[in-house]
Amino acid sequence: MQFDADSLSSALGAIAEQDAPPSGVDADRARVDGRRTLRRRRTAAGLGGTGAVALVAALALSAGHVFGGAPGTGAAATRQVVRTADWDPLVAPGTFGWLPANAPNVNYLIAPGPGQGSQALGKGSEVSDGTVGHDPAMIWLSVLDAGQSPAPQSGDTLIAAPKVNNRPAFWEVDPAQRNPDRGRAGVLYFQSPSGRWAEINAYYLGTDPVAQTLLHVAKSAHIGDTAVPLPVRISGLPADVIAPVAQLTRPTTIKGAAWEVDLSFSMGAENDSVQVQVLPATATPGANSEIDQHCKISNGLLICVSTMNGRAPWYVAGGFDGLLRDITSLGMDPAHWTTDVVTVR
Incomplete structure (x- = not known):
């Protein structure tokens, strides 16, 4: 798995520049703070350059929520569900019907659990010079929890927007007051036909x-x-x-890779997660001496598994080699890809 140090530094730096969420245990406040966490994750994903870097940033941000204790104890254990059917760790809250020409690449980032969520992202191509004015366009789509209403960040005020499909909508960031070429251009809340509110950040x-x-x-x-x-x-x-984080990134900055899939699996305890990265076999990810990688090439795909401590988790039968054997490549053609990703044993 590629972890570019400079990109990771930029991503975490972007996180650090955002306002920290206030402390407290109020449930409603926690939901609002969770949405702020998502915004910091969006910034990290946008600036980090690769899915792997964004995955690290997301895991770092979500550690307090996902890895809440030892297996069978604490909040993390309450989110473990014994599944009886095959399942997909990457379930988007919604899909785009239209995106502007400068943000055609659809990405998905999923981080289930309280204070977290899932987003779809329309993104432009990466630009090598990295200057602010040339950063790729990004349009994030997320969905609020059922029963939750729009809640602006500190200092922002909701402003009535034109109705969306005859349903109410609000601006959190007035587009007329922002420079769309420098940073956040606008935030729009709109109510879906089901009654749930969705949010678009640009x-x-x-x-x-x-x-x-x-x-x-x-x-x-x-x-x-x-x-x-x-x-x-x-x-x-x-x-x-459980799958604390799942991500499909398009495009990537990895040479020879037009897309990248990053998945993280865990039993809910701290430091027990295993990462799965999938790339086209033409990719040339950079070496990283701190990550113990185990890879194979199969049916046109490069598939790698790893952990931060270099040891296979106790729940992975056969260790890294066993996990690699249990991963079947479906090839490069998206028409052959599946939503029955994880087979229940």
Whole structure:
């Protein structure tokens, strides 16, 4: 798995520059703080450069939520579900019907659990010079919890926006007050036909008209859980394993890779997660002496498994070699990818 040190530094630096969520145990406040955490994760994913870097940033941010204690204890154990059917760790909260020409690449980042969530991302191509004015356009789509209403960040005020498909909508960031070429261009909340609220965040839209663009994205979006097809099948994991983070990244900065899949599996305890990275076999990820990688090439895909401490978790039968054997490549053609990703044993 590739972890670019400079990109990771930039990603974590971006996180550090965001306002820290206030402390406390109030449940409603926690939900709001969780959404702020998502925004920091969005910044990390956008600036980090690769899915692997964004995965590290997401895991770092979510450690207090996902890895809450030893197996069978604490909050993490309450989220473990014994599954009886094959399942997909990458379920998006919604899908785009339209994206502007400068953000055509659809990405997905999933981090289940309280204070976290899932997002779809329309993104432009990476630019090598890294200057602010040339960062890729990004349009994030996320969905609020059932029964939750829009809650602006500190210092922002909700402003009535034109209705979206005859349902109410609000601006959190007034597009008229922001420079769309520098940082956050606009935030739009809109109510879906089911009654749940969705949120669109836009960054670096360049010369695109912000209000018109976000309203077009909102009107054409489908809000509702959507399983994302992936290029592998994985067997051999326990029926109650969880997937703290799952990500499909397009494009990547890895040479020879137009896309990248990163999955993390855990039984809910700290430091017991195993990462699975899938790339086209043409990819040339950089070496990293701190990550003990185990890889294979199969049916046109490069598949790698690893842990931060270099030791296979206790729940992975046969260790890294066994896990690799239990991962079946479905090839490069997305028409052959599946939503039955994890086979229940």
